[in-house]
Amino acid sequence: MKNLLxxxxxxxxxxxxxxxxxxxxxxxxxxxxxxxxLTPKTxxxxxxxxxxxxxxxxxxxxxxxxxxxxxxxxxxxxxxxxNIATFRYDKRIVKQMKQGTVQxxxxxxxxxxxxxxxxxxxxxxxxRFSKIFIIGHSQGSLVGMVAAQNGADGFISISGAGQSIxxxxxxxxxxxxxxxxxxxxxxxxxxxxxxxxxxxxPNLASIFRKDIQPFIFNWMQYDPKVEIAKLNMPTLIIxxxxxxxxxxxxxxxxxxxxxxxxxxxxxxxxxxxxxxxGDIVENxxxxxxxxxxxxxxxxxxxxxxxxx
Numbered sequence: 001m002k003n004l005l006x007x008x009x010x011x012x013x014x015x016x017x018x019x020x021x022x023x024x025x026x027x028x029x030x031x032x033x034x035x036x037x038l039t040p041k042t043x044x045x046x047x048x049x050x051x052x053x054x055x056x057x058x059x060x061x062x063x064x065x066x067x068x069x070x071x072x073x074x075x076x077x078x079x080x081x082x083n084i085a086t087f088r089y090d091k092r093i094v095k096q097m098k099q100g101t102v103q104x105x106x107x108x109x110x111x112x113x114x115x116x117x118x119x120x121x122x123x124x125x126x127x128r129f130s131k132i133f134i135i136g137h138s139q140g141s142l143v144g145m146v147a148a149q150n151g152a153d154g155f156i157s158i159s160g161a162g163q164s165i166x167x168x169x170x171x172x173x174x175x176x177x178x179x180x181x182x183x184x185x186x187x188x189x190x191x192x193x194x195x196x197x198x199x200x201x202p203n204l205a206s207i208f209r210k211d212i213q214p215f216i217f218n219w220m221q222y223d224p225k226v227e228i229a230k231l232n233m234p235t236l237i238i239x240x241x242x243x244x245x246x247x248x249x250x251x252x253x254x255x256x257x258x259x260x261x262x263x264x265x266x267x268x269x270x271x272x273x274x275x276x277x278g279d280i281v282e283n284x285x286x287x288x289x290x291x292x293x294x295x296x297x298x299x300x301x302x303x304x305x306x307x308x
Contacts, residue, residue: 022080027087029122032096033115035060035089038076042083045130047306048123049079051088052116052147054138054159057097060088062137062272068290071272072137078299084306085129089119105211109219112139116147124151133306136160138246138271145227154234156302159246159271162253165219166192169207180204191217225257235261236305238298240269242276244283262305269295 024038040046051072056064062072076086092115096102116134123132131153136144141160148155161168166188173181180201187200187208195217200208207216228235235258239251248265255263270276273294274286286292 022077029089029119030115032092033089033118034095035087035119036076037085037087038080039085039128040080040083045128046083046085047131047133048085048087048126048129049076049133049135049156049302049306050116050119050123050144050152051076051086052112052134052136052140052144053088053091054140057091057093059090059094063290067287069272069274069287069292070290071274071294074294075135075273075299075302078294078296079303079306082299082303082307084303087119087123089115091115105214107215109143109215109222112143113146116143117150120147120150120152131306135302137273142222142224142227145224145231146222148233149227149230152233154236154306155228155231156236156238156305157228157251157254158238158273158298158302159240159243160224160237160250160254161246162224162250162257164223165216168250177203188220192220225253228254228258228261231258234305236264236302237261238264238266238301240266240271240273240295242268242283243271244280245271264301266295266297266301269298273298 022038023041024036026036028034053062053072058064060072061070063070072088076088079086092111093102093107120132123129133154133156134144134148134152135156135158137158138160141157145155145157170181170185173184180203183201184204187197190197190199191213196213197208237251237254239246239248241248255261268275268277270283270286272287274292275295276283276286
């Protein structure tokens with residue numbers, strides 16, 4: 001259940017940080033979307049990558065209060081060295097939590113898509129950028145592939161699921177808590193049919209409690225295999241083979257749905273883009289190592305894909 005809880009974690013505090021040696025600025029795109037734009041010192045127009053974070057109240061650096069790993073900050077800084085501009089932003093619930101206005105029952109998956117589309121449209125008007133790519137990490141992969149349909153020049157999925165969220169959770173339960181898998185399947189079926197369910201084991205309350213059901217129901221409406229097939233643009237699918245949250249098989253499902261996409265499996269990379277040579281203890285401890293860099297191979301693959 002531990003990995004499942006990491007995937008679905010919704011409410012903890014968030015801290016953001018920024019290394020000043022990179023040329024950039026903080027921007028507010030909408031009243032709820034704040035982020036950091038890094039712009040390398042280069043002549044002429046440059047490509048821009050919009051980085052969308054994964055599940056939970058994740059900030060622009062890839063951090064939550066108890067999980068400080070700076071994964072998305074390091075990704076952005078790595079792309080900076082390849083003369084690629086980046087914009088990464090806090091999820092809206094980060095600001096709502098700071099304002100004390102967040103209400104779990106009012107959160108919708110569509111809100112995250114709307115925010116990503118707003119960011120894309122904002123930068124499409126900026127003459128500094130030659131093309132705009134969207135990079136979606138984890139939950140952000142699905143958000144990004146839907147948002148990219150609104151005029152992006154390319155899309156990159158990193159550690160993104162290839163199934164709808166109900167199927168992902170059922171698969172996780174089958175492996176981690178098989179005694180709960182069938183009950184979850186029944187509850188998801190009822191939720192999909194009726195928009196609500198009361199037929200679930202108390203041990204699954206983190207997924208099916210009343211206030212979170214509208215969010216899960218909305219999320220379930222999107223199938224990554226369907227959405228990625230809609231993309232008429234260069235597409236890159238990346239996964240690490242040491243990812244304890246999103247298996248390589250999920251990336252393979254995306255590739256099967258978009259055969260023209262480039263496909264890269266990075267050896268020893270975990271879910272937060274770090275190199276893990278050891279066991280699951282080392283893997284989980286890396287989620288709270290803020291100085292551990294992301295894998296250089298990831299920077300090279302993403303950078304080469306964008307600039308070619």
